[in-house]
Amino acid sequence: KIYNKQNMPKPLSLFNDQTFPPKKVSLCPFTGEGWNAFKDLFEEDMEEWDNYKWCKIDELGESINYDIFTVKANVDNIKQGDINDCYFLSAVGALCDYPDFFYRLFQVKEKTKEGAYGVYLYLNGKWKLVLVDDNFPYAAKYKIFKQLSFSSTVRNEIWISLLEKAWAKVNGCYVKIGCGGYTYEAFDVLTEAYTEKVNIREYILNKEEELWMKMDNGFQSHYILTAETPNNEELANFGLCPNHIYFVMNIYKIGDIKLVKLRTPWGSMEYTGDWSIYDSKWTPDIKSLCQFPKDEDNGTFYMPFNDFTKYFLN
Numbered sequence: 001k002i003y004n005k006q007n008m009p010k011p012l013s014l015f016n017d018q019t020f021p022p023k024k025v026s027l028c029p030f031t032g033e034g035w036n037a038f039k040d041l042f043e044e045d046m047e048e049w050d051n052y053k054w055c056k057i058d059e060l061g062e063s064i065n066y067d068i069f070t071v072k073a074n075v076d077n078i079k080q081g082d083i084n085d086c087y088f089l090s091a092v093g094a095l096c097d098y099p100d101f102f103y104r105l106f107q108v109k110e111k112t113k114e115g116a117y118g119v120y121l122y123l124n125g126k127w128k129l130v131l132v133d134d135n136f137p138y139a140a141k142y143k144i145f146k147q148l149s150f151s152s153t154v155r156n157e158i159w160i161s162l163l164e165k166a167w168a169k170v171n172g173c174y175v176k177i178g179c180g181g182y183t184y185e186a187f188d189v190l191t192e193a194y195t196e197k198v199n200i201r202e203y204i205l206n207k208e209e210e211l212w213m214k215m216d217n218g219f220q221s222h223y224i225l226t227a228e229t230p231n232n233e234e235l236a237n238f239g240l241c242p243n244h245i246y247f248v249m250n251i252y253k254i255g256d257i258k259l260v261k262l263r264t265p266w267g268s269m270e271y272t273g274d275w276s277i278y279d280s281k282w283t284p285d286i287k288s289l290c291q292f293p294k295d296e297d298n299g300t301f302y303m304p305f306n307d308f309t310k311y312f313l314n
Contacts, residue, residue, distance in 0.1 A: 014114060014115055015114050015115050015116035015133045015134075016115075016133055016135065017131065017132060017133040017135075017169075019131075019169075020132065020133075020165075020168075020169040022054035022055075022133075022135035023054070024049075025173065026168070026169075026173050026174065027049055027052055027137060027173055027174050027175060028049050028173055028174070028175040029172075029173065029175070048082075049175070051139055052137040052138070052139060052149055053137065053138060054135050054136070054137055054138070055135065055136070055138055055146055056115065056134055056135055057115075057134040057135075057136055057158055057161075058134075059146060060136070060138060060146045060147060060148060065156060066111065066156045066157065066158055067110065067111045067156065067157060067158070068106065068108070068109055068110060068111055068117070068157065068158055068159050068162065069109060069110075069157055069159055070155050070156060070157050071155065071157075072099065073096045073099070073102060073103075073159055074096055075093030075094070075096050075097070075247060075249075075263060076154075076263075076293075076299075076300070077153040077154050077155055077157070077160075078092070078093050078151065078153060078160050079151065079152050079153060079154060080151060080264075081148065081149050081150035081151050081152060082139075082149050082150060082178075083150055083174060083175070083177065083178025084178045084179065084180050085150075085151070085164065085167075085177045085178050085181065086244055086245040086264070087180070087181040087182055087183045087185070087186055087226075087245045088164065088167055088177060088181065088183075088185075088186040089151055089160070089164075090183055090186075090226045090245040090246065090247045091183050091186035091187050091190055091224075091226065092160060092163055092186070092190065093247050093263070094224040094225075094226065094247050095190060095191070095224070097224075098222075101191070104120065105119060105120050105121075105163065105190065106118075106119060106120075106159065106162070107119070107120065107129060111158075115133050115134040115135075116131065116132075116133060116134075117131070117132050117133070117134065117162050118130065118131055118132075119132060119162055119163055119166035121166060121167070121170060121189045121190070122188065122189050122190070122191070122192040123170060123189060127192075130166040130169055130170060132162060132165045132166050132169060134158070136148055136149075136150070136158075136161055136165070137149045137150060137174065148161060150164060150174065151163075151164045164177070167186075167189070170189075180243070182197075183195075183226045183228070183245055184197060187224070197314055198211075198214070198314055199313070199314050200227075200308075200309055200312055200313060200314055201313070203309065204309050204310075208305070208306070208309055211309065212251070212258065212305060215248070215251055216251060219250060219251065225247075225248035226245055226246065226247055226248060227245070227246045227248050227262065227308070227312045227313075227314070228243075228244070228245050228246075228312065228313050228314050229241065229242055229243060229244050229246070229311060229312055229313060230242065230243065230313045231243040235311060238271060238272055238273050238311065239270050239271045239272035239273075239276070239301075240271055240311055241264065244264065246262045246263065246264050246312075247262065247263045247264075248260065248261070248262055249261040249262060249263055249300065250290075250291070251305070252289065252290045254286060254289055254290075257275075257304075258304065258305035258306075259275055259290060259302045259303070259304060259305065260302065260303055260304075260305055260308040261290065261291070261300065261301075261302050262300070262301060262302075262303070263299050263300045263301070264299045270299060270300075270301040271301045271302075271303050271307075273303060273304075273307055274303070274304055274307065275302045275303055275304055276301055276302065276303070277293075277300075277301055277302070290302065
């Protein structure tokens, strides 16, 4: 079950994937003379790509031992890197709440001495095994020690990096998954499940209650929800990132108060309006009812439902 004629070395030894080599061409289209722009990628977008180099995962950090998992996979541990693939990371983060399904994406669950890993993705109507090695890009501009440039976790784990690399491989290179995308695309390859896109603008003006009930029914049915902001730079005034995908963690109704709990894959830049993390309205009882995070600086935040319908697009 090897995807696209991928071959393991025989006898099995330290693995370097020649179908997705640790070279410039796996970062961004490269001809040997320079980077190649394509639709949605402009020359100015490629100015920083010369800063990225490759190394084995064990060469990162300062004598840090990495593994695929050190604890249970959790959305709170995901950190987005230098590429715009929040749509993919939000989908992965949402799946962490479904461990029986999530861990089936990994052929092995522990670090291998050969540095070879298989990730299952649903491609063209079939589950296929995508083989990746443990070479990852790092930013050469950091002189003291090397650190992952793209997705990583707050722990010494590589599960999110392996998933992201497999997604980059089937798309051709990292830059092609970093030009933006749709969460339903990620769910398609991670779950093969049916997805539905809901336009929030269709539910404003006296239809907010219908949207609330739709979201509530979704959580009761164990659906996965994400939300996208429009490309509006003014959102930064409220601590929100324009054209960004957030994971909708839950909704709460306490008396007349309706709150939406969200998280960004960045693990930072949180909403600053009413019912934000440091708002004085929070009481110990309300915090308990809303599963207030113990770590107040992990990208999780709350907002009133009427602000949610105002600032989010779908």
